[in-house]
Amino acid sequence: MRLHRFNPGVFRLICILVVLGAGARAFGEDIPLSERRSGYDTMGRDTKAMQDDDMANPATLWVLEGEALWNARGANAKSCADCHGDASSSMKGVAARYPAFDAKRDAPIDLAQRINICRSERQNATPFRFESRELLALTAFVARQSRGMPIEASDARMKPFVDAGRQMFHERLGQLNLSCAQCHDDNWGRQLAGSVIPQAHPTGYPIYRLEWQSLGSLQRRLRNCLFGMRAEPYDYGAPETIALESFLMWRARGMPMDAPAVRP
Amino acid sequence: MDQGRRELIKGAGAFACGMLLLTVRNAHATPATMQAAITSVFGNAEIGKGRVTLDIPTLVENGNTVPLTVSVESPMTATDYVKAIHIFNEKNPQPNVIGIHLGPRAGKAGISTRIRLADSQKVVAIAQMSDGSVWSDEVDVIVTLAACVESL
Amino acid sequence: MARPLINVPPKAKRGQVIEVKTLISHVMETGFRPSSIGEVLPRDIITQLVCSYNGEEIFRADLSPAIAANPFITFHTVATESGTLTFTWTGDNGFSESGQASITVE
Numbered sequence: 001m002r003l004h005r006f007n008p009g010v011f012r013l014i015c016i017l018v019v020l021g022a023g024a025r026a027f028g029e030d031i032p033l034s035e036r037r038s039g040y041d042t043m044g045r046d047t048k049a050m051q052d053d054d055m056a057n058p059a060t061l062w063v064l065e066g067e068a069l070w071n072a073r074g075a076n077a078k079s080c081a082d083c084h085g086d087a088s089s090s091m092k093g094v095a096a097r098y099p100a101f102d103a104k105r106d107a108p109i110d111l112a113q114r115i116n117i118c119r120s121e122r123q124n125a126t127p128f129r130f131e132s133r134e135l136l137a138l139t140a141f142v143a144r145q146s147r148g149m150p151i152e153a154s155d156a157r158m159k160p161f162v163d164a165g166r167q168m169f170h171e172r173l174g175q176l177n178l179s180c181a182q183c184h185d186d187n188w189g190r191q192l193a194g195s196v197i198p199q200a201h202p203t204g205y206p207i208y209r210l211e212w213q214s215l216g217s218l219q220r221r222l223r224n225c226l227f228g229m230r231a232e233p234y235d236y237g238a239p240e241t242i243a244l245e246s247f248l249m250w251r252a253r254g255m256p257m258d259a260p261a262v263r264p
Numbered sequence: 265m266d267q268g269r270r271e272l273i274k275g276a277g278a279f280a281c282g283m284l285l286l287t288v289r290n291a292h293a294t295p296a297t298m299q300a301a302i303t304s305v306f307g308n309a310e311i312g313k314g315r316v317t318l319d320i321p322t323l324v325e326n327g328n329t330v331p332l333t334v335s336v337e338s339p340m341t342a343t344d345y346v347k348a349i350h351i352f353n354e355k356n357p358q359p360n361v362i363g364i365h366l367g368p369r370a371g372k373a374g375i376s377t378r379i380r381l382a383d384s385q386k387v388v389a390i391a392q393m394s395d396g397s398v399w400s401d402e403v404d405v406i407v408t409l410a411a412c413v414e415s416l
Numbered sequence: 417m418a419r420p421l422i423n424v425p426p427k428a429k430r431g432q433v434i435e436v437k438t439l440i441s442h443v444m445e446t447g448f449r450p451s452s453i454g455e456v457l458p459r460d461i462i463t464q465l466v467c468s469y470n471g472e473e474i475f476r477a478d479l480s481p482a483i484a485a486n487p488f489i490t491f492h493t494v495a496t497e498s499g500t501l502t503f504t505w506t507g508d509n510g511f512s513e514s515g516q517a518s519i520t521v522e
Contacts, residue, residue, distance in 0.1 A: 046321055046331040050378075055423040058486040061441045064419070194323060194408030210326035211410045213443075213485035221412075228412035264325035264410065329484040356482050357448045363478040364491070370474065371433030371494035378484040380446070 031185070031199060033254045039198040039263050042189070047210070051262040059140055059208040059260035062133075062215045066141025069134055077125040080118070080138070087145050095143035096150065096257050099246045101157040108161050108246050112139050112217060113237065130236035136215050140206050143259035151203065151257060153250040165247025168240065174231025195264060201252035202245065204261025215260065218245055292382070293359040298352050301359035302390065305350055306398055311390060315399040316349075318389040327381045327407040336373035336391040336399070346373035348392045355385035368394075381407045422503055424517035428495035436475075437490045438465065440505055440513060446481035462487055462507035470499035479507075495521045 040048065054060050070087055073079040084090040099108040102117075109117065115138050116127035128135035153162070169180045183192070184200040191197070205218040212220075219241050223233035234241045293301075302311070320332040338346045345368040351361035361379050373391065381387070388402040420440040428434050440462070447459025459481060467475040474493045493501075498521045504514045 044321055044323075044325050047325050050331060055421060055437050055439065056488060058439065058488070060421060061439065061486060064421070194406070195325065195410065210329040211413065213328050224412040224414055227414065331488075353482060357446070358480065358482070360480040361482040362480060365476040365478075366491075367474065369469070369472070369494055369496070370492050372492040374492055375477075376488075376490045378488050380482050380484050 042196040062137045062140040066137035078123045091145040095146040097152040140260045146257045153253040161246045162250045165243040174229040207263045298359040309398045316401040318401040333376040334389045342368045352388045355383045420515045444485045
């Protein structure tokens with residue numbers, strides 16, 4: 001039974017950050033590639049084991065469903081495979097460079113949006129709802145094909161959006177007046193109410209989050225973070241979310257993807 | 265005035281009953297209910313400590329999904345094997361976790377699964393052998409709330 | 417829903433003890449959780465997993481709401497002969513799912 005009425009975790013967060021303020025790292029610096037650590041590294045032995053074995057990783061259930069959807073052809077609708085063939089070659093490296101700049105929209109889109117655009121514009125199929133089982137399954141299946149590949153964020157057209165995301169990352173938000181950077185740049189590796197604070201790189205998305213007991217997107221995770229900070233979460237697909245995602249991928253550039261990952 | 269008071273008392277009574285149901289519904293397992301659950305499975309058999317190893321993190325990453333492994337020392341022959349492994353908890357809404365039934369065909373008495381733990385508590389694994397003897401292991405587990413949750 | 421994931425080594429030596437892993441998609445609604453409007457969501461769990469090896473039961477597990485969603489259960493069995501392992505999950509609201517895996521024992 002979860003006790004959420006008074007969240008002692010949040011109270012502890014305030015206390016801890018006040019105490020640790022003195023020992024904070026240099027504010028706002030990009031973490032050098034050699035020091036970047038995936039959330040995987042901060043997990044316990046048993047949670048790592050869940051991710052390491054595809055047979056034990058609950059995310060595999062979504063990957064298999066995604067594979068079926070990849071090949072499925074609806075009435076009058078094309079399947080993904082009809083254009084893209086074998087995903088293990090055509091989708092290799094794709095998730096590692098999303099969100100990507102879409103020239104038609106003159107803005108970045110993330111992988112889930114890309115899948116939905118394909119469905120409505122090229123497959124004669126209805127787009128899936130954000131965070132629906134089908135969309136997560138397809139995203140997990142596509143992301144799986146980039147496992148081990150380094151995150152790429154070198155498109156110059158993305159710069160204004162990465163910059164907007166960077167600004168959001170450093171902006172103090174919500175009732176606690178906290179910024180993402182205060183935990184994830186300045187205090188990563190330290191404990192917050194029994195959990196280790198990760199650097200917060202999106203190398204593993206979509207993830208099977210133990211808290212959700214389900215697979216979910218980076219957008220969902222960001223909403224959780226904002227809620228935890230007592231700030232207003234952004235809507236699914238909101239430009240702020242995509243900007244923040246774009247910044248996070250830039251911040252993690254060079255790190256290998258480990259999607260779909262398991263995270264607490 | 266009398267009618268009004270009667271209605272008020274009836275209403276209060278209904279409210280009190282509702283509260284009682286709510287309390288009963290929210291009752292958590294306690295060490296006593298866990299003990300009762302163990303007795304209902306194993307009767308009054310003496311439960312020894314040992315031969316069973318419950319491998320579960322002492323500080324869990326998330327109480328919603330806690331991986332664990334139970335292994336029991338046994339030759340697993342046709343005449344000397346582990347018949348059953350049961351896992352109990354102290355503070356979830358109900359005391360049972362899982363009941364496993366094995367036989368000599370298992371070859372090895374070892375299982376793993378993922379459980380939910382509502383709060384910091386004791387988790388107990390109890391194995392019954394083919395000769396009727398009962399053995400156990402227990403671990404005190406600390407469970408914390410996640411810092412970033414979905415909603416209140 | 418995705419089909420269950422069953423992992424049985426495809427080949428084994430006679431008498432070898434093998435590990436069997438199972439993973440199935442299921443929300444395992446406890447029956448204790450309130451919805452966002454306060455009413456308790458009714459229980460909806462898998463209550464049993466049974467595995468048979470060429471028709472003979474070799475493993476049975478009785479699950480409770482304390483088993484996490486997407487139940488993952490592993491166990492061991494002796495590779496006695498070539499054949500089929502059959503897995504059946506049953507649960508609340510008439511839930512029933514099954515899967516099979518073949519093994520070659522030399």
